[in-house]
Amino acid sequence: MLLQLKNVTKRFGEFTVLDNLSCSVEKGEIFGIAGPNGAGKTTLFNVITGVYQAKGTILFEEHPILKLKPHRICHLGIARTFQMPLxxxxxxxxxxxxxxxxxxxxxxxxxxxxxxxxxxxxxxxxxxxxxxxxxxxxxxxxxxxxxxxxxxPGLLLLDEPVGGLSPIEAAEFVKLAKRINTELGITIIVIEHMMRVLIEISNRLMILDNGRKISFGPPKDVVQDPKVIEVYLGV
Ligand SMILES: Nc1ncnc2c1ncn2[C@@H]1O[C@H](COP(=O)(O)OP(=O)(O)OP(=O)(O)O)[C@@H](O)[C@H]1O
Ligand SMILES: [Mg+2]
Structure with a gap:
């Protein structure tokens, strides 16, 4: 396992944004994340990269990173992009x-x-x-x-990389993400609302809702999960 999250909980005051979340990312894969607005997806990236403190355990290559500052986490090999270009x-x-x-x-x-x-x-x-x-x-x-x-980086976190792009530009970006994964050997976690993109590039897909993992597995199975259809995709 490249990255392991065990019982990660993030609260803002009384509000629980990540609720006892556990998951693991394998070296070499593209791991997709989707879920409704406000589900906690970007917060998860902020916790992994040390922007927010949280409870629980996160191991990157067996190294506990949850208490580390963002620059230390970057030096260990985790990089990210932001939802809005920064x-x-x-x-x-x-x-x-x-x-x-x-x-x-x-x-x-x-x-x-x-x-x-x-x-x-x-x-x-x-x-x-x-x-x-x-x-x-x-x-x-x-x-x-x-x-x-x-x-x-050994692990790259992409937060809605194709948001705001035209379909042609989005296809170009997807091709590039695949090259980053295969040619540079970088493991990727990608948050995306466009399910077509996630089905195409992810090896495994996790759906978050209210800070909880409600479905996980091969993308083609996850999009047929009745829970995912009910809270996210609609019929
Ligand atoms: N710094 C903060 N202080 C208080 N609440 C916050 C903070 N950051 C995020 N939140 C709240 O946490 C919840 C999850 O936000 P987050 O940005 O992680 O959602 P998301 O799944 O990325 O949504 P979207 O699909 O819209 O990008 C939201 O209700 C948001 O308002
Ligand atoms: Mg977000």
Missing amino acids: LFESMDVQTNVRVGAHFGHRGTREEEKNIQETLEFVGLKDKAACSAGSLKILDKKLTMLAAALATG
């Missing part, structure tokens, strides 16, 4: 990626090579000098993805 908008694309590279490795000699290779991998080489704020949404998402990849 960039240094006044900086150019390659400087945004450089921030990721610095955050992950604290400045190695290999850094510049890593940045250029990452830009090339996601298809942003020609836009390296463009200001991030001037980019269209797909390129903003690719820049955020490149910054995450430049940290050198």
